[in-house]
Amino acid sequence: MSISQALTPHDVRIQCRTKTFTAPSTAGLCPGYSQANVIILPNKFAADFRLLCARNPVSCPLLGETKPGNPQVPKALATDSDVRSDCPSYNIYRDGVFVQQKESIEKEWRDDSVAFFIGCSYSFEAALAKNGLTPRHVQLGRAVPMYKTKYRLCPAGVFGGHMVVSMRPYRLADLERVRNITRPFVKTHGEPVAWGPEGAKSLGITDLDGTNPDFGDPTEIQDGEIAVYFGCGVTPQLSVMDSGISGEVVGHTPGRMLMLDIKDEDVCVSF
Amino acid sequence: MSISQALTPHDVRIQCRTKTFTAPSTAGLCPGYSQANVIILPNKFAADFRLLCARNPVSCPLLGETKPGNPQVPKALATDSDVRSDCPSYNIYRDGVFVQQKESIEKEWRDDSVAFFIGCSYSFEAALAKNGLTPRHVQLGRAVPMYKTKYRLCPAGVFGGHMVVSMRPYRLADLERVRNITRPFVKTHGEPVAWGPEGAKSLGITDLDGTNPDFGDPTEIQDGEIAVYFGCGVTPQLSVMDSGISGEVVGHTPGRMLMLDIKDEDVCVSF
Missing domain, CATH: 3.30.2040.10 (PSTPO5379-like domain)
Structure with a gap:
């Protein structure tokens, strides 16, 4: 087992937060733990976004969301996690167009921001x-x-x-x-x-x-x-980009996910 | 208000059961009450069918199901209702091919039959x-x-x-x-x-x-x-027909639904 595989999800999040995470993607990290796609929207679009997920659960399986303006990831998904810093990197979009990639998004997070966490097939x-x-x-x-x-x-x-x-x-x-x-x-x-x-x-x-x-x-x-x-959980990110809604939207960089504390079996059903 | 509109869902089910229902479809009947698409499968296919509904909730919104072999419609959907007789008519399929239309299906119902109830846009x-x-x-x-x-x-x-x-x-x-x-x-x-x-x-x-x-x-x-x-709730019926599973499958006749006691607002969410 390599050193990176021995990391806990919390370790990876701290690496991201301290800008010491260097892997190209989170694929294969922390085997057995789930990872999440992230998309951050103004609260006024939250109801439509939840419905998009409910109607398209295969590509947009909604695991949870933050309270508006509160960047804390729900404890049911990850403890001590700040959605503004704990992904390896973020893609910033303005009026549906990619603007830049950033390692943290404290400046982009607003009082009415809601972060949504979408299941990832890495899981x-x-x-x-x-x-x-x-x-x-x-x-x-x-x-x-x-x-x-x-x-x-x-x-x-x-x-x-x-x-x-x-x-x-x-x-x-x-x-x-x-x-x-x-x-x-x-x-x-x-x-x-x-x-x-x-x-x-x-x-x-x-x-x-x-x-x-x-x-x-x-x-x-x-x-x-x-x-x-x-x-693929990049679907909702692209849907938001294509929707024509104006203003700033932030997503994780595809392939570079938020590591969760929940385990893969927690997102499974029994057959 | 016409006489047919004054019928309760239970009245319509009794008409179906006593073979006195004469309307071409259930469209517009019992305004405000929900109606259901019905599909009846051998229990061995139930898990896959539930998953089909979960993955395609817009066309296959699963409202409920019977216990295997028990033709009683769940009380949460309709009281005193027998799925073998309470639709206006049924389509019988064998090996994916339409065989005949019948007004009741006591003979087709088996010990391992499970009836699934799917939401209907009439609602x-x-x-x-x-x-x-x-x-x-x-x-x-x-x-x-x-x-x-x-x-x-x-x-x-x-x-x-x-x-x-x-x-x-x-x-x-x-x-x-x-x-x-x-x-x-x-x-x-x-x-x-x-x-x-x-x-x-x-x-x-x-x-x-x-x-x-x-x-x-x-x-x-x-x-x-x-x-x-x-x-449209006919989707799962067609999916089952196209799946190539062998044996007998029964569905309601498209447009001629099972009348439910639940009201349209019971299948709504608030926005």
């Missing part, structure tokens, strides 16, 4: 690894590759847009095992939404060899493997 | 009517027109397939009011999923004048109106 990767199905990007020490798709979300008030998916290559013979292992993780995207060339086509994904994703890092699809696509 | 029609937006098919005394779409569901175990939508024509100027009125009905499909020619295109619907729906009755789209599409 089922320990379960996959335990079954000999370690995702390729973990083996390569990279962020998972992510794609914009043409799969339309069910709109909710001002929010709409399209699903983002993460991709992991697997042999077709392993597909049903991958589906079965990920199925219980209903709060972290669960089983795949599509797979193989037909799945890519239905999603409108043309990067069939995994070398040119829209977010995250390129991966390697080996001979005999197919692309397997999962709902 | 928000009273709210629309109250705001001067009575759906056209209610004005015409018909079932709502429904369409198969190319919108893929998030698969869940053995189940997958595509969303079915119901369609109501409205003037573009009324669209935001229609969205706002239907939004709170989160357990009965809620706000529209798409609208207008672009919406039809994204769903793969080519019947732009409403005269040739896949289920239900034709409607009339008047000058200046656009088609507005809502998630």
Whole structure:
């Protein structure tokens, strides 16, 4: 076990807060612990955003939210955690356009800010690894590759847009095992939404060899493997960007998540 | 108020049970009361079906289910109701193929049968009517027109397939009011999923004048109106048909629902 794998989620958050976190992504960190996508909105959009999550739970599984103006992450998700500093980095958007990446967002946090925490598919990767199905990007020490798709979300008030998916290559013979292992993780995207060339086509994904994703890092699809696509927590970030709402919105940098104290089994259901 | 509108949901269920129900559909019956789509499966598929509903709540909002082998509708939904007789009619499918329509299904109900109750968009029609937006098919005394779409569901175990939508024509100027009125009905499909020619295109619907729906009755789209599409509880029925599971499956006949004792406000959330 490497040193980074021995860190606790709290250790990682403190590294982020003290700006000493250096890994390119949080993939594979703290195996067994959940990670969260973060999006921070003015409170006036909170009701529509909650509804977006409720109507699109596979790509937008809402784990929790802060009180308006209070940057403390809910204790049910992480203790002693400040959402303004505890992600490795943040993407700042203005009027839907990316402005800059920052390591902390004390200046951007406002009295009416609400931070939402969305489940992350990294959360089922320990379960996959335990079954000999370690995702390729973990083996390569990279962020998972992510794609914009043409799969339309069910709109909710001002929010709409399209699903983002993460991709992991697997042999077709392993597909049903991958589906079965990920199925219980209903709060972290669960089983795949599509797979193989037909799945890519239905999603409108043309990067069939995994070398040119829209977010995250390129991966390697080996001979005999197919692309397997999962709902991705970057979806709500893109939905917010595409919604045309004006003003400033902050999200975590894709692939660089907030580490939570809850464990993967806490986001599972029994079957 | 016509005589049929003065009936209670229990009255309608008794009419169905005694085979004296004669209306073509349950649209517009018992204003303010909810109605349910019904699908009856062998228990071995129940877990996958619940997950299909959880992953696709806009088209498959699960209101409740029976105990395996017990045909009593949960009291929380309807008192003194037997799912084998209390819908106006049922569609019987074998190996995914429609076999026949029946008025009761005592013979088809088995020891391992589980009936699932799915929210129905008829449930928000009273709210629309109250705001001067009575759906056209209610004005015409018909079932709502429904369409198969190319919108893929998030698969869940053995189940997958595509969303079915119901369609109501409205003037573009009324669209935001229609969205706002239907939004709170989160357990009965809620706000529209798409609208207008672009919406039809994204769903793969080519019947732009409403005269040739896949289920239900034709409607009339008047000058200046656009088609507005809502998630539809026939979706899970079609998903089950398309799943390739073998054996017998029973659903209500589209447009001819189970009348519930719960009221529309019981399936609403506050905003």
